[in-house]
Amino acid sequence: MSSATRRAYFDRNAAAHTRETAIVYVDLASREPRPTTTYTIAKDDRERLQRQFGSIGGIHQPLGPHEAWRVRLADGASHATAIMYQSGKLVIAGHAPAFDQAVAIAEAVGKAVAAKRPSPAPSTAAPVQAPSENEPHIGTDEAGKGDFFGPLVTAGVYVDERTAQLLRALGVRDSKLVSDRELRGLARNIRDVVEDDKRAVIIVAPKRYNELYKQMRSEGKNLNTLLAWAHTRAIEDLIGHGLTPKFILSDQFGDKRYIENRLMVDTRLSGVPVIQMHRAEADVGVAAASILARDAFLGWLEQAGKRLGLTVPKGASPKVIQTGKLLVGRMGADGLKDYAKVSFKTMNQIVPGSGPVA
Incomplete structure (x- = not known):
């Protein structure tokens, strides 16, 4: 299968006549993620900055709450979004090289704002409680992060009240609680119940994983950043189909602000809470995502085994x-x-x- 920035591979099971999840294989060479960057822009410079973004092909987009303007830039397969808030704060998020172009323009007129470190939560803090799984939401989970062989896989599933009830009736639960054989069957059942545009699977093959991990380590980051990036890709794929979740739920694996900052560049997700909690797989949406992710991981190992x-x-x-x-x-x-x-x-x-x- 030839390399491409995004290519969908549909694994069709002719005997079972089931619809399979669209699996996105990610080529990271042409669109490297960059950390969200914030600047303070003087009032007299804001319109000039807006014109400069327009002069390099920036496209103005619909505004979110408290925004003065919003511009989207593209360079090849990469995109970046620059959001100017009425307060004078400029937020840039996206992938290089488009991100680097936006930052170069912003740094000429603005002052970078140092990232704030989160204060440690008090030990007496109450545990996070997830909203009802019957509420429309997206659950995400991953597979392969602790396996030496194979890819890192993330999956996202959009669930509403009807879907939640159907998935529960099918026996959907945390992938760690079922055998691989049973899991493959559950994955097929999930694909029968959940429409194509309400589920997404992202596969970061080992070669790309190694490249991105090396890059992130050189920037002082760790596996949690890579996990957050992959989870966000699954969420973005689902939101691209016009879904409107009331919240997004995943297991606790790192600083949720990375996901929130990435999602902030999309007006469709402004204000959608990102909830991370331990044992999130108790939620049927997260459980379904864990099964789809594990199924894709096992499928990758099988194909690799045939080649080797x-x-x-x-x-x-x-x-x-x-x-x-x-x-x-x-x-x-x-x-x-x-x-x-x-x-x-x-x-x-x-x-x-x-x-x-x-």
């Missing part, structure tokens, strides 16, 4: 190390990047003393 002529193991067991050594002997450590997350400590056990290859 062996069974690609899950997790980080002794079998994983044995298989890793076999593949290194066959294709070299560099070739392992196409099949494994080589930033894992497991890599040192496969090639002692080598350190992560990514």
Whole structure:
């Protein structure tokens, strides 16, 4: 399958005649994520800045609450959005190289605002309570983040009252509570119940994962940033179909502000709360997303195993190390990047003393 920034692969099961989830394989080379950046713009400079964005092809978009103007820039496959608030705050979010163009213009007239560090929550804080799963919402979850072999997969599912009841009737629950065999069947059932435009699966193949992880580490970031980016991609795909969730729910994995900042550039999501909580898989939307993500992860391992002529193991067991050594002997450590997350400590056990290859 040839490389493309976004390409949908429809895995069709002719025997079961079921609709399969559109799986998006991500090529990160032409659209690198950038952290949301904020500037303070003097009142006399705001209109001039708006004209400058327009002069490089910026397209004005509908305004959200308290916004003075909003411009969207494009450069190849990358996009960036610049939002000028009535308070004088300019927020830029998106991907390079479009993001870098916007920042270059903003830095010529504005003053960057230092990011605020969140205050630690008091130990007596009450646990987060999710709204009812019958409310229209998007649940997201991931698979593969702790597995040496295979991709990082995120999935999102839009659920309303009717869908929630159907999914519960099917026995949908956290993917960690079901066997792989049962999970594959549940995934097919979910695809029968949830329409194509109300579910999304994002696959970041190992090679791209390694590239992006290396880049983020060089910028002082960690796996949580990569997870937030992948979760946001699934959410953005669903919102692109015109869905209007009342909230977005995921498991607790990092600073939710990254997701909120990414979503803020879309007026359709202004004000939609992002809720992160432990054991979010108790929500049927998150549970359905966890099953679709795990199903796509297992499918990827199966296809990789066919190409390699062996069974690609899950997790980080002794079998994983044995298989890793076999593949290194066959294709070299560099070739392992196409099949494994080589930033894992497991890599040192496969090639002692080598350190992560990514």
